Amino acid sequence: MRKYLPIVIILGVLAILFFWFISIKNGAVRVNQDVSKEWGNVETTYQRRNDLIGNLVKTVQGSADFEKSTLEAVIKARSEATSVKIDPTNITPEQLAQFNQAQGNLNSSLSRLLVTVEQYPDLKSNQNFLKLQDELASTENQILTARTRFNESVQKYNNYILVFPNSLFLGNYKEKPYFDAVAGAEKPVDVNFNFDNKEDKK
Secondary structure, eight states: OGGGHHHHHHHHHHHHHHHHHHHHHHHHHHHHHHHHHHHHHHHHHHHHHHHHHHHHHHHHHTSTTSOHHHHHHHHHHHHHHHHOOOOGGGOOHHHHHHHHHHHHHHHHHHHHHHHHGGGOHHHHTOHHHHHHHHHHHHHHHHHHHHHHHHHHHHHHHHHHHHSTTHHHHOTTSOOOOOOOOOTTTTSOOOOOOOTTSOOOOO
């Protein structure tokens, strides 16, 4: 039996190494799936905002004399923002920057629209419009939370695949970029108005 002992020990060590390798691979799958899940939450919150903006635009369009160029800018920016699609399993810094820029452009256009509404007392008192403003403010906070959780999942993923010795077995897993805010995007869209002001003078 002793002559087989070295073989048994070698097979035992190989079995341990094999299951250790499988454990590392399975861990990589889990952290990668977490990133995909959190990106899905990011997309969901942005989609909710896009839907709310669509309803907001329809409400504003009901005001016949509202500035056409302002509305067109929002509609165009919204279309561009929804056209940027990202696969979280193969996300690149360039793709994320493009997505971020498109959302930032929409944010800027929306801000200009909301400021312009100040000139339209009827819109400022429209209950549907006021409700949409509140929902947009809430959604902006949800977006901030979703982006933060996405970055946390990316950090966990990157740490897992880059740390030694995991990096020896996970060469096909690439480091993922973080969601960086564009200039000025760290602040939610200001949808609060001072309704104590008197109506514009005629």
